[in-house]
Amino acid sequence: MRSSLAALPASKIREVANAGLGRPDVLAFWFGESDEVTPPEVREAAAASLARGETFYSHNLGLPELREGLSHYISALHAPVGVERIAVTSAGVSALMVAAQLLLSAGDEAVAVVPVWPNITAQPEILGAKVKRVALHPQRGAWRLDLQELLDAITPATRALLVNAPNNPTGWTLSRAEQQALLAHCRRTGTWIVADEVYERLWWGQGDEPGAEAGPAAPSFLDIAAREDRLIVTQSFSKSFLMTGWRLGWLVLPADPRGQALEAAGKLLEFNNSCAPVFIQRGALQALALAEDFVPGLVARLKAGRDTLLDGLARLPGIEVAAPAGGMYAFFRVEGQDDSLALAKRLVTEHGLGLAPGAAFGAEGEGWLRWCFASKDLARLGLGVQRLAGALGL
Amino acid sequence: MRSSLAALPASKIREVANAGLGRPDVLAFWFGESDEVTPPEVREAAAASLARGETFYSHNLGLPELREGLSHYISALHAPVGVERIAVTSAGVSALMVAAQLLLSAGDEAVAVVPVWPNITAQPEILGAKVKRVALHPQRGAWRLDLQELLDAITPATRALLVNAPNNPTGWTLSRAEQQALLAHCRRTGTWIVADEVYERLWWGQGDEPGAEAGPAAPSFLDIAAREDRLIVTQSFSKSFLMTGWRLGWLVLPADPRGQALEAAGKLLEFNNSCAPVFIQRGALQALALAEDFVPGLVARLKAGRDTLLDGLARLPGIEVAAPAGGMYAFFRVEGQDDSLALAKRLVTEHGLGLAPGAAFGAEGEGWLRWCFASKDLARLGLGVQRLAGALGL
Numbered sequence: 001m002r003s004s005l006a007a008l009p010a011s012k013i014r015e016v017a018n019a020g021l022g023r024p025d026v027l028a029f030w031f032g033e034s035d036e037v038t039p040p041e042v043r044e045a046a047a048a049s050l051a052r053g054e055t056f057y058s059h060n061l062g063l064p065e066l067r068e069g070l071s072h073y074i075s076a077l078h079a080p081v082g083v084e085r086i087a088v089t090s091a092g093v094s095a096l097m098v099a100a101q102l103l104l105s106a107g108d109e110a111v112a113v114v115p116v117w118p119n120i121t122a123q124p125e126i127l128g129a130k131v132k133r134v135a136l137h138p139q140r141g142a143w144r145l146d147l148q149e150l151l152d153a154i155t156p157a158t159r160a161l162l163v164n165a166p167n168n169p170t171g172w173t174l175s176r177a178e179q180q181a182l183l184a185h186c187r188r189t190g191t192w193i194v195a196d197e198v199y200e201r202l203w204w205g206q207g208d209e210p211g212a213e214a215g216p217a218a219p220s221f222l223d224i225a226a227r228e229d230r231l232i233v234t235q236s237f238s239k240s241f242l243m244t245g246w247r248l249g250w251l252v253l254p255a256d257p258r259g260q261a262l263e264a265a266g267k268l269l270e271f272n273n274s275c276a277p278v279f280i281q282r283g284a285l286q287a288l289a290l291a292e293d294f295v296p297g298l299v300a301r302l303k304a305g306r307d308t309l310l311d312g313l314a315r316l317p318g319i320e321v322a323a324p325a326g327g328m329y330a331f332f333r334v335e336g337q338d339d340s341l342a343l344a345k346r347l348v349t350e351h352g353l354g355l356a357p358g359a360a361f362g363a364e365g366e367g368w369l370r371w372c373f374a375s376k377d378l379a380r381l382g383l384g385v386q387r388l389a390g391a392l393g394l
Numbered sequence: 395m396r397s398s399l400a401a402l403p404a405s406k407i408r409e410v411a412n413a414g415l416g417r418p419d420v421l422a423f424w425f426g427e428s429d430e431v432t433p434p435e436v437r438e439a440a441a442a443s444l445a446r447g448e449t450f451y452s453h454n455l456g457l458p459e460l461r462e463g464l465s466h467y468i469s470a471l472h473a474p475v476g477v478e479r480i481a482v483t484s485a486g487v488s489a490l491m492v493a494a495q496l497l498l499s500a501g502d503e504a505v506a507v508v509p510v511w512p513n514i515t516a517q518p519e520i521l522g523a524k525v526k527r528v529a530l531h532p533q534r535g536a537w538r539l540d541l542q543e544l545l546d547a548i549t550p551a552t553r554a555l556l557v558n559a560p561n562n563p564t565g566w567t568l569s570r571a572e573q574q575a576l577l578a579h580c581r582r583t584g585t586w587i588v589a590d591e592v593y594e595r596l597w598w599g600q601g602d603e604p605g606a607e608a609g610p611a612a613p614s615f616l617d618i619a620a621r622e623d624r625l626i627v628t629q630s631f632s633k634s635f636l637m638t639g640w641r642l643g644w645l646v647l648p649a650d651p652r653g654q655a656l657e658a659a660g661k662l663l664e665f666n667n668s669c670a671p672v673f674i675q676r677g678a679l680q681a682l683a684l685a686e687d688f689v690p691g692l693v694a695r696l697k698a699g700r701d702t703l704l705d706g707l708a709r710l711p712g713i714e715v716a717a718p719a720g721g722m723y724a725f726f727r728v729e730g731q732d733d734s735l736a737l738a739k740r741l742v743t744e745h746g747l748g749l750a751p752g753a754a755f756g757a758e759g760e761g762w763l764r765w766c767f768a769s770k771d772l773a774r775l776g777l778g779v780q781r782l783a784g785a786l787g788l
Contacts, residue, residue, distance in 0.1 A: 005658045037447035047441040053431035055639040091667050105396050106500030106522045122665045128500045245449040264399045271516045273485050
């Protein structure tokens, strides 16, 4: 085995979940997925495809009709994006891996905004690239970007900026003005922006910014970039369509006259997974057809979960937390508790409350806990808050 | 984009297929898949899983029951392999990518036996590793390994030997004696063996070796290696179970006291695709349950296709071909035709016959053509031979 693999992070969330094995009463809020099943129409479309016998290889870049559907979906939310810029991937994480392979060779430098889910920073390391971490700063429970600090970190030696906004785990989101400043800076340094925008639809607005309104999606680099900009957006069906277990995502690539980005992505998709199952893509097509009927309802249910959880946490003394601008997580800290892994293990083994330790998202998250509020059962969230209160002796 | 990506091979098979666009009468034998749909029981098991709502994330390493099922399946064919050595992957090609990531850093050396399907040699190059190619040698249409040449190429500087046997495209297979010599040699040099054995069940025996019998599977390194040997076997549900479009495979890893190989594979799976869809794994479990009823019939049908095609080709003058020991391909050359891509394009555009050019598998395959005989329709194979005869003016 390569010795460098030992340095890759093992999942601390899984470590906590393993500590809870054998406690059937655990209320698990540790993973980043809703407890709702995929909509029946989507499941039925996939089953119908299987019944029709669509069990053969398909195009590396995805079914033409799915790429067409994605083009309409993205263009309605953002600026026009043609099919020649879209590649379907086997999961959002695979979109990120292909993006990393498109850009990073051994020894290259990437800058990442952290804390962040660990996959984004692990992928460059698998390729032998170096990751320079720029930390968000907590301020009364909310996490803030020091824009100048990030701009200073991105130099002509930086091949790629890796940024996940709305951010997992903090809920922080890039503002439009910050995106514009980053894009202008990266144009000067020749740096690629890899924007992981999978939470764009789970978006509550930057309520503390005057005039900020929620709208159908968080600010996206696709709203402001030119077609030719060095921008790769990675996306997933997981979060907006309750399709975590389907492993389907997509890439938006720059347009270039000879289609080189799309051609290179197609080659890399061939060498990573070759193609996504047709029957899964048929389900995704149905999800896109439902999107504007389905997503607003999902977002409303998530908002109810968010408000229930945040209200409950706000009533507990010694908890530092702020309402997230986007995503499906409350990220909070408990006064006097600095070892998030130890606390998360104690919560699950002694109190049946399953949360993700902040240390799972890098040293910058240490001392914090992540709570996924994507639960259709608000009472379950309330019971979780009671268990936390009990654990803290409140 | 990384400049090294330009050197990665674009699919020459796809280039031929594109040349045939707009010819609806093309008889396509270019891809490596059967024209039979996945068995209905397998499709129904996946649909039932979808109906039950199994749409959530699952374990990085695969469903415990699928790993258990694979352990029984593999152990019945070869030597005992416990679940602690098995990881489920999103496609056989993903198993190979994870194996490459487990072993190869930038600058490392891998030795590959060629010609071979291009993914195996492209993956190390994505990781910045170097590939030393050791060619098989054609002899009256059959491809032979010069064992000493391969042994000489594998030195203590060689991190990994990459070998696909039964081989795509040539049908060549490693004999038991060759496997034993390679294993002994690689133990001395400290070289990992990455054995891509996805065609092991599509196996016709080494008929020209006295005493060789077909048996249920081609010789596998799993038959002879110790549990601790530096051996990774990559596998797929695609070929033996008619599941190409499902994108499901597996890895067999070495046993080590601390489970380091499995742990590292789990991390890499997380960072590549995270997990395979549960409903796809339910289909695969059903495939394993059917295996010993289903696979022999499939092999018999493939044998009929093989014999039909080989008989037809053997009747054409100027064709150099031999019956393959395993796999689903006839690899042959036409006297006086040295440019396989040009010939394949001419065959599809002028004669409606879709074959894969040998150059798609490396320079060593130049001048040859690959014909997939996995067709349930023997008359279709016969018609293809007629078209080839017509194209050659016979």
